[in-house]
Amino acid sequence: MQARVSDARAPGFWPLAIVFALFVLFLYGPMLTIFVLSFQGPDGGLTFPLRGTSLHWFRALAEGLGTVDIAGAFRRSLMLGAVVMACTVVLSVLAGLAFRKKLRGGDALFYVTVASLIMPSIIVSLGIGLQFRLIDTGVKNALTALGAEGTLENYGTALGLLTSALGAHLTWTLPFGLLIMFAVFNRFNPAYEEAARDLGASPWQTFRHVVLPLIGPSVVGIGMFGFTLSWDEIARTSQAIGDVNTLPLELQGLTSTVTTPAIYALGTVTTVVSFLVMGLTAGLLVWLRRRQKRSPA
Numbered sequence: 001m002q003a004r005v006s007d008a009r010a011p012g013f014w015p016l017a018i019v020f021a022l023f024v025l026f027l028y029g030p031m032l033t034i035f036v037l038s039f040q041g042p043d044g045g046l047t048f049p050l051r052g053t054s055l056h057w058f059r060a061l062a063e064g065l066g067t068v069d070i071a072g073a074f075r076r077s078l079m080l081g082a083v084v085m086a087c088t089v090v091l092s093v094l095a096g097l098a099f100r101k102k103l104r105g106g107d108a109l110f111y112v113t114v115a116s117l118i119m120p121s122i123i124v125s126l127g128i129g130l131q132f133r134l135i136d137t138g139v140k141n142a143l144t145a146l147g148a149e150g151t152l153e154n155y156g157t158a159l160g161l162l163t164s165a166l167g168a169h170l171t172w173t174l175p176f177g178l179l180i181m182f183a184v185f186n187r188f189n190p191a192y193e194e195a196a197r198d199l200g201a202s203p204w205q206t207f208r209h210v211v212l213p214l215i216g217p218s219v220v221g222i223g224m225f226g227f228t229l230s231w232d233e234i235a236r237t238s239q240a241i242g243d244v245n246t247l248p249l250e251l252q253g254l255t256s257t258v259t260t261p262a263i264y265a266l267g268t269v270t271t272v273v274s275f276l277v278m279g280l281t282a283g284l285l286v287w288l289r290r291r292q293k294r295s296p297a
Helices: 002-007 013-037 056-063 070-098 106-117 121-146 149-154 164-186 191-198 203-231 247-254 262-294
Strands: none
Touching: 013 262, 056 262, 070 164, 070 203, 070 247, 106 164, 121 149, 121 164, 164 203, 191 203, 203 262, 247 262
């Protein structure tokens, strides 16, 4: 009798379960709808009912959507995401190591770094775009003063994928990486490093063979955050990228011009890439944990 009472659901279980199920449906329902509609036949439209099933709109996407260079935008987004991921990982780990000691002005530096999280994204983008346009003006004035007319004619703008756009994305990804690394090192036991030094390990050997394996899963997670946040970013990119577009910007522009399920096929492709990155991250985390368990104590 006691077992039956203990196994009984609390009175509020089913109402909360229904609310949670509705939340999950609200969160993932639109994505599932886009997935389904992207596999329509050649006569498919933007709404239900589904008109056949095929890969027609994915082939149409591969052939190009008018004057839009989807393949080029895809490559630019991949490259920018990879560079943002690398910069976020390296800077977050270095900052986490630095902040383990008391730094003069460290508190102010920390608050300045994370302040971009509470600022409107479009304001950050506008500010970075304006800053680089001022740099353009300064460079052009300097070239004019130096009489370098040939260089001036060939000079375009400092705005670009790996300049202003990279900086804009780091204002979004780096604070997350810093917060994760600060939490990791706050729980890190320095006794492991002291033991390595007692055994004659150099600072680099201590970091490579002791610290890095222990913080490895967190570093992988930061890399995933860096790539996925950059991959989907629109607002911080819009005013800071110059005369090229990333895939999310192209997707946003196509919503007002493309009236076929090809737009759904593009959304499906971008979402699949995000899931692939998360899947690879999860696989890498599992491999790291198994490697740690196999390593000798």
